[in-house]
Amino acid sequence: MLRMGKLTDYATVVLASLAQDPLRHRAAAELAERTRLSRPTVSKVLKGLQRAGLVISSRGSLGGYRLAREPEQITAAQILDVFEGPIAITECSGASSQCGIERQCRVGGAWQRVNAAIRRALEDVTLRQLAGLDSTSVRVSVPAHQVWPAAVPWLAERPLRMMFRRR
Numbered sequence: 001m002l003r004m005g006k007l008t009d010y011a012t013v014v015l016a017s018l019a020q021d022p023l024r025h026r027a028a029a030e031l032a033e034r035t036r037l038s039r040p041t042v043s044k045v046l047k048g049l050q051r052a053g054l055v056i057s058s059r060g061s062l063g064g065y066r067l068a069r070e071p072e073q074i075t076a077a078q079i080l081d082v083f084e085g086p087i088a089i090t091e092c093s094g095a096s097s098q099c100g101i102e103r104q105c106r107v108g109g110a111w112q113r114v115n116a117a118i119r120r121a122l123e124d125v126t127l128r129q130l131a132g133l134d135s136t137s138v139r140v141s142v143p144a145h146q147v148w149p150a151a152v153p154w155l156a157e158r159p160l161r162m163m164f165r166r167r
Contacts, residue, residue: 002089004080004083004084005083005084007041007044007045007048007083008079008080008082008083008084010035010037010041010042010045011045011048011049011079011082011083012076012079012130013035013037014031014035014037014042014045014046014049015049015054015055015067015071015074015079015127015130015131016127016130016131016132017031017034017035017131018031018055018065018066018067019067019071019127019128019130019131019133020131020133022066022067022070022071023066024066025058025062025063025064025065025066026064026065026066027063027064027065028042028043028046028064028065030064031046031065046065048082048083049065049082050065051082052078052081052082053068054067054068054069054074054078054079054082055067055068056068067127070128071126071127071128071131071133072126072127072128072134073126074126074127075122075123075124075125075126075127076122076123076125076126076127076130077119077122077123079127080122087115087118087119087122088115089111089114089115089118090108090111090112090115092105092108092111092112
């Protein structure tokens with residue numbers, strides 16, 4: 001099963017909290033209280049998000065963290081990239097493939113199409129939608145015939161259930 005890690009999940013929760021009032025600075029302690037996550041976890045998540053340019057921090061009595069961009073300009077793909085790295089469901093789906101059988105492999109192209117479809121779906125979901133601030137549905141449907149090659153029609157009959165796992 002592909003599954004995203006806990007830090008990515010927590011980052012989404014923290015970002016959703018910041019998205020409620022995107023211009024307001026919030027202290028890590030306040031975010032920990034609002035999200036019911038531990039303060040060390042929130043601090044770790046915020047440091048990663050800051051390095052990635054998704055949040056901005058400022059010091060002082062009115063300081064804290066806020067979103068670096070509007071919630072509709074931050075995508076689920078960008079959030080996953082911070083803690084999981086680029087999505088690659090198979091070795092040949094990544095940017096720097098190290099697969100020893102790639103040249104003679106007949107299934108790599110299909111898996112690369114699956115990987116691209118997942119990436120597109122994640123790029124279509126914004127933080128605004130993840131935070132529940134947008135009435136636009138986040139349900140994404142990819143017809144099986146666009147993902148799976150005709151050579152394996154039995155796959156088109158089964159639902160594709162994938163989550164993301166940290167490598």
